[in-house]
Amino acid sequence: MMATLSWAESSVLSVAVAAVTVLLISSPATIEAIGEVVYAINCGGPAHVDVYGIEYKKDPLSVGFASDHGKNLAIRRVPEQDQILYQTERYHLADFAYNVPIRADGEYVLLLKFSEVWFTEPNQKVFDVQLNGEHLVVHELDIFAVAGLGIAHDELVPFSVRKGTLKVGDESSKFDGTLKIEFLKRHRDNPKINAIVVIRGRIEDVPQLPPMPRMDRPEVEDEEEEDSPEKKIVSEKRRRPHTEPKIIDPYANEDPSSMIFPIFIAIAAFIPLVFCLCRL
Numbered sequence: 006m007m008a009t010l011s012w013a014e015s016s017v018l019s020v021a022v023a024a025v026t027v028l029l030i031s032s033p034a035t036i037e038a039i040g041e042v043v044y045a046i047n048c049g050g051p052a053h054v055d056v057y058g059i060e061y062k063k064d065p066l067s068v069g070f071a072s073d074h075g076k077n078l079a080i081r082r083v084p085e086q087d088q089i090l091y092q093t094e095r096y097h098l099a100d101f102a103y104n105v106p107i108r109a110d111g112e113y114v115l116l117l118k119f120s121e122v123w124f125t126e127p128n129q130k131v132f133d134v135q136l137n138g139e140h141l142v143v144h145e146l147d148i149f150a151v152a153g154l155g156i157a158h159d160e161l162v163p164f165s166v167r168k169g170t171l172k173v174g175d176e177s178s179k180f181d182g183t184l185k186i187e188f189l190k191r192h193r194d195n196p197k198i199n200a201i202v203v204i205r206g207r208i209e210d211v212p213q214l215p216p217m218p219r220m221d222r223p224e225v226e227d228e229e230e231e232d233s234p235e236k237k238i239v240s241e242k243r244r245r246p247h248t249e250p251k252i253i254d255p256y257a258n259e260d261p262s263s264m265i266f267p268i269f270i271a272i273a274a275f276i277p278l279v280f281c282l283c284r285l
Contacts, residue, residue, distance in 0.1 A: 040114070040206020044105045048198045049073065050093025056084050057212045061200060069097030075122035075199075078155040082214045091120035091157045096197035097188070105184040105203055107166055114211045115162040115186065118200035121148040122155060132196035133189040136164070137180070140173040145191065152217070159214050163207065 039057055047053050047061040049071035054060050064071060075092030083091060095101075107113065117134065124130055127150035134143035142162045152158035164173045164184075171180035184203070188196035204211050 039212060040204040040210035042202065042204055043107070043113070044201065044203040046103065046201045047090055047093060048103075048200055049095040050089060050200075053087075053089055055087045055090065059202065059212075061090065061202075064093075064095060066095060066101070066103060068101045069095050071095055075120060075155075078122050080120055080155055080157055081218055082157040090118055090200045092122065092199075094120075094122070094197050094199045096195045098190070098195055100187060100189050101196065102185050102187040103198075103201060105186060105201075107180075107182060107184050107203075109205070110166050110168065111205050112163065112165045112207055114204050114206060114208055115142075115164065115184075116202040116204065116211055117143070117160040117162070117186075117198060118202070119146070119148050119152075119158045119160070119197070120156065120199055121152065121158075124149050124194075125154055128193060130194040130197070132191050132194075134160070134162075134196075135187040135189055136162070136173055137171060137178055137185045138187065139178045140164075140171075140176050142173060156218065157214055161208060161211060161213070 039059070042059050045059050045061045046064055048064050048066070050064060050073065052061060052063045071093070072095075073093045075094065076089075078092070079085075080088040080091040115136075121130070127147050129147075129149065131145050131147050133141060133145060135141050143160050146160070148158055162173070164171060166172075166180055169180055171178050171184070186201065188198055190196050202211075
C-alpha cells in the first residue's frame, strides 16, 4: 500500500528537490560542455582540481624556475579556490617548452593561463609562444598590457590533428604525436606560464574566464563646462593678474573754473592795497 504525503511533507519535499536542482545547475563542476581533457598542468605548482573538475597535475618540468610569488596577490576573474592556477608559475632565463602527447586525431584547444604578478607597468615582460617550432600562436605577449596586475588572462589556441598533420589556423606541418609548446624569450625579461590545459573539442567546449573587470575612469566635468559662458568668465577672472586697487582722484569731478575764481578775487583785492601803499 502506497503511503500518501501530507501537504506539509509535500511542500518540504518540493523545496528540497528545487534546491538540489539549482545546486546542480549552478555548480561549475557539472557543466557538460567541457570537452575531453587530455592534458592539464599547474605550472610551477602542486596538483589541483578546479571548479570545473579538471584535474591539474603537479608540474613535472625541471627546466627553469618554479615560483609562487603570486600568492601575495588575490587574482581577479577566477574563483578563490582556483587562484592557485594563476599564482604559481614557471619561468626561465631562456626558451623552454612542455611536450604534450596527442594520441588521437581530432580537433583540440590549447588553453594557456597567465597572470602578471610582478611588473606594474607594460613593456616589462614580452615573449612569444610557438608550437612545434613552426607555428607562432602568441606574438609578443605583454600580460600587464592586456590584463593588468593580478588579473587572470587566458590564451585559447585551436588546432587539429589529422593523419600525421598538425594544422594551426591556415598553417600545416608534420606531426609525430607530440605537441611541443615553446615559450620564447624576446627582448624584455623572461617567458613564463601559469597553467596549461589541452582539451579535445572546440572553443565552446572550453571553460572561459568572465569579462575583464571594468576600469571606471572618473568623469571630467570641467571639460563639459568649458564651453559655457559662465565657465569662460570664471576662467578669465582666474587668469587675470592681480593689480593694485585703483586710487580715486578726489578732484576728478571738480569744475576747473571753480579753482580759478578765488585767484581772481585775491588779485582784485591786492591791487587797491598796492595803490594805497604807493601814495604814502
